[in-house]
Amino acid sequence: RGGGYTDTxxxxxxxxxxxxxxxxxxxxxxxxxTPELGTKLVIDLAPDSVDGLFDVxxxxxxxxVTQHERDFKITVDRTKPVVxxxxxxxxxxxxxxxxxxxxxxxxxxxxxxxxxxxxxxxxRFGSSTTWYNVAGxxxxxxxxxxxxxxxxxxxxxxxxxxxxxxxSTSMKVKMRVRDSAASGWTRPSAxxxxxxSSAYKGSILVAKGATASLxxxxxxxxAAIAAxxxxxxxxxxxxxxxxxxxxxxxxSSKAKHRKVVWVDTFESGSHTIEIRGVSGQSTFxxxxxxx
Numbered sequence: 615r616g617g618g619y620t621d622t623x624x625x626x627x628x629x630x631x632x633x634x635x636x637x638x639x640x641x642x643x644x645x646x647x648t649p650e651l652g653t654k655l656v657i658d659l660a661p662d663s664v665d666g667l668f669d670v671x672x673x674x675x676x677x678x679v680t681q682h683e684r685d686f687k688i689t690v691d692r693t694k695p696v697v698x699x700x701x702x703x704x705x706x707x708x709x710x711x712x713x714x715x716x717x718x719x720x721x722x723x724x725x726x727x728x729x730x731x732x733x734x735x736x737x738r739f740g741s742s743t744t745w746y747n748v749a750g751x752x753x754x755x756x757x758x759x760x761x762x763x764x765x766x767x768x769x770x771x772x773x774x775x776x777x778x779x780x781x782s783t784s785m786k787v788k789m790r791v792r793d794s795a796a797s798g799w800t801r802p803s804a805x806x807x808x809x810x811s812s813a814y815k816g817s818i819l820v821a822k823g824a825t826a827s828l829x830x831x832x833x834x835x836x837a838a839i840a841a842x843x844x845x846x847x848x849x850x851x852x853x854x855x856x857x858x859x860x861x862x863x864x865x866s867s868k869a870k871h872r873k874v875v876w877v878d879t880f881e882s883g884s885h886t887i888e889i890r891g892v893s894g895q896s897t898f899x900x901x902x903x904x905x
Contacts, residue, residue, distance in 0.1 A: 621678075622643065623675070624643075625640075625674055625675075626672070627670065627673075630657055631663050631666070631690050632663065633660040634658060634659045635657070636657045638653050638655055638656075664690070666727070667687060667688075668689075669688075670687075670688050671684070672684050672686070689776070691727040693727065693778065694774070695723055695724065695778065696725070696772075697722070697723050697781070697782035698723075700770055700782050708874060709838075709900065709902065711814065713814055714762070715840075717904060718757050718758075719758060719768060721733075725775070727774070727775075728774045729775050730753065730775075732772070733751075733771065734748070734751045735751040735770055736771065737758065737768050740765045761789065762790060762791040763788065764789070767787075768785050769781055789904050790902070790903050790904075790905065791900050794898050795817050795819075799828060800827075800829045802825055802827070804826060804891065805821045805891075806821070807820075812842075813842065813872065813899050814840065815900075818842055818899045819898040820896070822895055823848075823891060823894070824892060825891035826890065827890045828888070829887060830886070830887060832887065832903050833884045834882065835879060835880060835882035835905065836877070837854070837877070837878055837885070837902065837903040838877040839852065839875055839898065839901060840902065841864055841897045842864070842870070842899060843864045843866040843873045843897075844866055844870065845868075846894075847865055848865075848891070848893050848896050849865075850862055850864070850889055850891050851892055852887065852888065852889050853888050854886065854887050855885055862875050864895075
């Protein structure tokens with residue numbers, strides 16, 4: 615109020631969310647010789663008030679003066695964010711000597727009104743009931759170390775800009791490793807066992823030139839192959855469930871052991887993997903897969 619006007623100011627409102635009520639602390643403002651008058655508009659939401667973005671208008675009227683109005687945008691958001699597609703990916707680079715390796719977990723988080731403010735991955739081991747925050751967890755991904763045979767549970771907590779939070783469904787993850795010398799392989803004679811102290815469990819399979827398929831059956835949703843690479847290594851091909859062959863080169867400027875040279879993901883279930891030597895010296899150390 616200004617310009618010498620000292621009469622009462624009346625307030626009205628419009629655009630309050632459906633099912634809600636809006637109340638002024640003081641609907642009529644008065645105060646002789648007071649240039650600035652103020653009140654508070656309180657909006658009470660009912661249980662059935664809908665979420666959304668609303669334009670609320672407050673109008674001020676006085677006798678014989680021009681009406682003034684102020685527009686406000688109000689967001690009503692009581693809906694929790696949605697967490698979906700929590701999935702392990704075989705984003706493996708190197709297998710450790712004890713058989714452990716890192717895997718990437720990915721997920722999606724959405725919130726249509728106030729947006730996703732935070733998301734973090736948690737983990738618990740075996741039958742433990744204690745959850746731990748995963749260090750370095752991003753908004754939609756995190757890398758975790760998996761050990762052979764270890765039972766893991768993962769979940770994601772998401773929060774939106776209005777403070778609503780939601781936990782994803784817990785996901786079970788277990789990694790298995792099948793060594794090159796383990797039972798369970800159909801192994802042609804062209805693939806020979808060679809001792810190597812740097813390999814997983816101390817040996818690898820070596821083949822020269824074109825060979826018949828080394829194969830095994832496993833049950834999971836992602837898999838990886840670890841092998842020895844180096845300047846003198848060759849090339850092999852791999853396929854899953856009779857699909858197209860993929861060529862894998864084992865050539866590298868430096869010799870490395872337990873190097874992850876191939877990864878893939880597929881529908882959870884039983885799968886058959888085949889490895890066939892193509893040229894030069896092919897090596898195979900271990901198959902890793904995630905259930």
